[in-house]
Amino acid sequence: MFLRNGKIGVFDLSTMQSSEEEYTDELAKDDISSVRLAERLSSEHGEDSLILGTGLLTASFVPAACAGIVWTKRGLAPILGFAGFELKLTGFDFVVVKGRSDKPGYLWIRDGVIEFVGSEKVPTLDSWKRTDRIRADQGDGKIQVLSVGAWGDAGKHAAQMVIDYWGGEDKVGLGSEFGVRNLSAIAFRGMGELELSEPEKHFEDSLLLLRDHIQRLGKNEGLASYWKGAGRDDFRKITHRSVACYGCPYPCRSYLKVFEDPKELRLVEKEPGYLHYDVPALEKCFGSGLSASDATIVMMKCARAGAEPVSVLDSIVASGSKVTLEAVDSALAKPSDIKNVRAMNFEASFDDIEQYKISLGLGVCPRYWSKVGFNLQGVAAYGQSALGSLPQL
């Protein structure tokens, strides 16, 4: 089996037992979409399952093949950055999390092993400190952490799952799914390797595709290349640099520094700013009259608390208050039952939500591929040299 591990990990939080299932070629051929496979795994393991998954092309050389997914019956969220890539190198193509833990802690996945690490301390921390703590405890700064804050612990609808430190993927309230399972975080590190059918051919084919894309796309402006709202002067002035996800030649992530000179490249401040790729949250901030600097601070506060920013700002406006940093502090101070407005971020990449699911299910970034033109057969064909044979599409 090429470009895959052939394993599905299962962890039952109620019994603290882990097990494995085979991820066969037949299963992969039946359903090439990781989204549909996650739905199928849920029907087999229980509707309350939380499923982490990777696509057929995740971690390949196909441009922007960086996407994994988190699926629950509440909804679907991509996991981007390096998280989808690292997840695939843990030794599992999918991980099914069942049941509920009777003690707080986090799941730790690596080298084909899934374990629960009990911790009374981690739930007392905000999402950023959870990531710091887990990376320090496990001794590796490259561990990917899906974490939540107080809002997720409380199981609130407007809770947001944060990836390492940043928010923008979870617009469906998956953060609350952690809380109801007594999970403070899910951490993983990919130290494994994947075999490719024809590695040199796959590299060269993908390189040709990459060069074609770069030529067509032109100069990259970070998030402003995907959303004009990020082209405003105050946003540009505090932009430090753009950051790409695994395998992406045309990044949509702009890091803004608010507590340090944005031109500073050395490591001085530990928490100087925030990585922006949450378009609806920024739209809401700017629409509420916030500057790029204050919008960045709002996003930092929401990410730490594990609260979805559009929902939080909507609740402030609905209460008749003006959106200020103080009002945001006040709204975040105690998790409340505000509505999750289900803003669309990556979901809005295509006019058709099915296209979003298809691209994500294959393991490629919907935002990037909507920009360069997504065609399932065309994209999948580039995976043939990695996969060996092309599944029925």
Next chain:
Amino acid sequence: MSSSIILHIEDKANYFGLVLKTKSEGLIVARPEGLSSGQQSTGSGGPGAKPILLREPCDLCGGKPKCAKVCPTKCIVVEE
């Protein structure tokens, strides 16, 4: 296909550099603070340093380094 080059990152601060394992100088770390060489870890320490330490030193892919070919911004180039 092996890799002798990795990113050195502190993602919360958006700080980054590159680590290259060479035959002649050991690990070469390129960071905003400048170039350093001969170190035995990437600075991030722990298991994070493991992949680069386990790799064979860079052989320039036999003359046509793939890292330079695939780098979309030409940050990685080959100097003769």
